[in-house]
Amino acid sequence: MIAIVFSLYFILSCLIFAKFNNQAQIRGFFCNFKRMRRMLLLTLLWAISARAAAQKIPVNKYGLPVLTTRQQYDQLVKADSNQQLVNLEHYIPGIQKDVRYATTNNFTKQQLYTRTDIYLRLPAAKALKAVQTALRKKGYGLLIYDAYRPYHVTEAMFKIVPNDLYAADPRKGSGHNRGVAIDLSMVDLKTNKPVAMPTDFDDFTRKAHQNYMPSDPVIAANRKILRDAMFQHGFKGSSTEWWHFYLPDYKKYPLMDIFF
Structure with a gap:
């Protein structure tokens, strides 16, 4: 990047000499240009150092890079704004939540979160x-688990359910740990109640599988509406x-072990 800047600087210098025949004009221009060049170089050096700092993520006992401090997270976000976590x-607008892991109403029977953000x-x-936005046009809204x-x-989850079909293997990490996976359902905006789905959240039976065909056509339709909207x-x-969806480019986002 710096090489490109200096190449542009050389080309611009040639153009300036071709344009100006007054030495005072040339000196005045280059005095201002040097200040601009210095500021540009400082900006480039800051960006490079911020990105380098963001890449120095410590590895855990499984050899996985995992962010463990807010300072590491802040450095990452400075280098790439897409890395920021959004509330x-x-x-x-209008999103609803039922954060089960902040209660004992989950498959672990333990409260795993102290907050519901x-x-x-x-x-x-x-x-x-x-x-x-798309679902609201159809009379539905999102319900986040x-x-x-x-x-x-x-x-902690994998210790209780050591099956990576249902709980992420910590030796690999989860899309949830990367901030790009979501567990969710829908609510009916007319009643403000959750719609019927094949199972409750965190059901580990075959009925929770995407290829399971519910006998109730309404339940099958609800699942399809949610799935189609997420895929689209x-x-x-x-x-x-x-209930589980994720971004396919999840590997772009480091694993994190920080509460917000």
Whole structure:
């Protein structure tokens, strides 16, 4: 990048000499240009150092890079604004939540979160906002069960259910730990109640699979409406969990073990 800047500088110098025949004009121009060049170089050096700092992510016992401090996260966001986590309740009008892991009403029977805030990386939040807009036109809204999940919570879950069909293997990490996976359902805007789905959230039976065919056509239709809306806006789905969706480029986003 710096080489490109100096090449442009050389070309511009040639053009200036060709244009100006007055030495005072040339000296005045280059005095200002040197100041601009100095500022540009300082900006480039700052950007390079910020990106380098963001890439120095410590690895855990499995050899996975995992962000563990707000300072590391802030450096990452400075280098790439798409890495920022967005509070979905602030970003998406009308979104609803039922954060099960902040209660004991989940498959672990333990309270795993102390807060009910829901976050996603900016690109995932933008895509989900588009989903919400599309669903509202059909009389539905989004109901969020889980979004960004700190890495140590994934470790705790896998100890209870050591099956990566249903709980992410901490040796690989989860899309939730990267802030680009979401567990969700829908509410009927007329009643403000959750719509009927094949199972409850975190059901580990075959009925939760995407290829399961419910006998009730209304339930099948509800699942299809949600799935189609998510797919149309860039998400992929889990084959074993009708509620789970994620961005396909999840590897661009580091694993994190930070509460917000």
